[in-house]
Amino acid sequence: MQANDRRAVYLLLDTSGTYSQEMRKADAILAHLLNTLGSGESLAVARIDSGSFSEKDILAKATFDERPSMANSQKLAFRSRMEAFFKELQPSRFTDIRGGMLQATEWLEETGAGHRFILLFTDLEEDLPEGHVREFIIPLEGVTVVALNVTKLRQDNVDPREYLDRLAMWEGEVARGGGNWRVMNDLERLDKLLVD
Numbered sequence: 001m002q003a004n005d006r007r008a009v010y011l012l013l014d015t016s017g018t019y020s021q022e023m024r025k026a027d028a029i030l031a032h033l034l035n036t037l038g039s040g041e042s043l044a045v046a047r048i049d050s051g052s053f054s055e056k057d058i059l060a061k062a063t064f065d066e067r068p069s070m071a072n073s074q075k076l077a078f079r080s081r082m083e084a085f086f087k088e089l090q091p092s093r094f095t096d097i098r099g100g101m102l103q104a105t106e107w108l109e110e111t112g113a114g115h116r117f118i119l120l121f122t123d124l125e126e127d128l129p130e131g132h133v134r135e136f137i138i139p140l141e142g143v144t145v146v147a148l149n150v151t152k153l154r155q156d157n158v159d160p161r162e163y164l165d166r167l168a169m170w171e172g173e174v175a176r177g178g179g180n181w182r183v184m185n186d187l188e189r190l191d192k193l194l195v196d
Contacts, residue, residue: 001040004114007194008042009033010104012097013059014122015047020091025149025187026121030082032190034075039066042111045082046103048122050094050129054103059085063111095127098134098173105139115196118179120147124166140179144196147183 011033013026030045037043044061060081064071101118108116118140124147128134147170156163167183174181180196 001038002114006041006111006113007037007115007117008108008111008113009037009044009117009119009194010108011043011045011119012100012104012121013045013047014095014097014120015049015089015092016095016127017091019123019151020089022121022149022151023086023089027082027086028187029119029121029148029190029193030079032193034079036194037064039064039068039071042113043078044104044107046100047085047092048095048097048100049092050096054099057100057103058107061107094129095122095125096129096132096134097122097124097126098136098138099132101138101140101145102136105143108143115194116143117194117196118143118145119193120145120170121149122147123151123153124170125153138173138177138179140174140177142178144180144182145174146193147181148185149187150183150185 011029033043040063042063044058046058049057060078062074062078064074097120104118108118150167152163171181184193
């Protein structure tokens with residue numbers, strides 16, 4: 001497979017507050033990705049935490065070997081690391097989406113893949129620790145960003161405009177960085193997930 005044909009996927013998991021209870025769905029997405037990505041393709045999973053622009057929040061990453069037996073071993077090890085994470089998950093206090101996306105773009109660039117994806121598994125509500133600065137354009141040229149399972153917050157029921165505004169704000173942020181934006185809330189259609 002040529003580098004331009006290869007896919008690289010960076011899945012960002014929101015583990016803050018009540019959203020941490022959504023991890024069963026994240027596990028299903030991960031299983032789909034491990035079944036879908038082939039030899040030479042890359043996958044990383046990181047959590048969105050208090051300061052996500054850091055290697056410490058990358059939970060697992062791999063570029064799958066050209067040899068199928070080695071690729072299968074890598075996938076089993078990847079799955080094992082993620083199962084341990086889901087089992088021991090502690091909710092984070094903050095949600096640094098921009099920091100996580102910036103970390104993701106650097107890793108995706110390093111893979112050299114022709115098709116690059118950031119999957120955001122979050123309610124898209126950012127909550128930064130005091131003093132963290134995230135006023136920058138995220139460089140997303142050639143990257144497709146897919147927001148998954150964007151749950152509605154309690155205040156969204158009171159005023160649905162807040163939900164719509166949140167989606168529009170993130171769509172604008174992705175467009176400002178040169179990326180493509182999609183929302184996929186129907187997780188029964190994961191076969192459409194990696195379409196750029």
